[in-house]
Amino acid sequence: MFFKKSPWIIHYDATSCNGCDIEVIASLTPMYDLERFGIINTGNPKHADIFVVTGSVNESSHQVVKNIYDQMPNPKVVVAVGICATSGGIFRECYNVLGGVDTVIPVDVYVPGCAARPESIIDGIIKALDILERRLVEFRKAKTEARRQEKKLRRYHLND
Template structure:
């Protein structure tokens, strides 16, 4: 593992976006920051700005009103970046599956790297999900990530 990979592993700055979640998963994410789980041990910091973030944690099934926000946030993040869908809703739409106002999962809008199951997802699972994602992040090439444009095109199609 070279230095850059190691640094990427050890310094995940996390952005959290609630795309219509019931707040169950959100509370579990915040509990990761507390003394009990203390994800800052791994260098993780909860940031409020996509331009500073490496990891996007999304909760909720994504509906038609916040879809553009999610896409915008994702695009504002610098490469390399990973997306972790936290909870059942974010992974597949959950109980909102096929609901008329919901798109049914984060991967309908942006490419997702890790799916964290659970309703709500447990903090331990979230942390494990992030670390899984980080391993992927560390291995990402120095050049801009391939396939991003295709992913966008796909999601635009899915929207139609």
């Protein structure tokens, strides 16, 4: 029940200029220290609970973003860091930019800023923790319900 005490995050740079990326990493390092919340930056989508995306999506990266999202186990939360990830920002009019991350995957928390400051990134991720916890409860409820249904079916030999 203490899922939010130790969520792992995965970070992907969709088309960011690096400004937000280094701030995401800076918020994990001693000065800001997101790790005090039990958060670890992982490289493996299958271990991750929170997906932090920086930068808008483009022609090549939208498939990568979708793949990483699909590989993450449920429940999961997406945090879009920076104004580019939110709407495309200053690069909105570029020919190769499709727009914000929400054009590809559902986004739960939007962190504004160019570049987003570590303080607001931390705020965004803490906000995501509550969403994660809520989603976990729903997920467990749905799972229990599914199991109950299955048991019922098995009792009447309906699923043979």
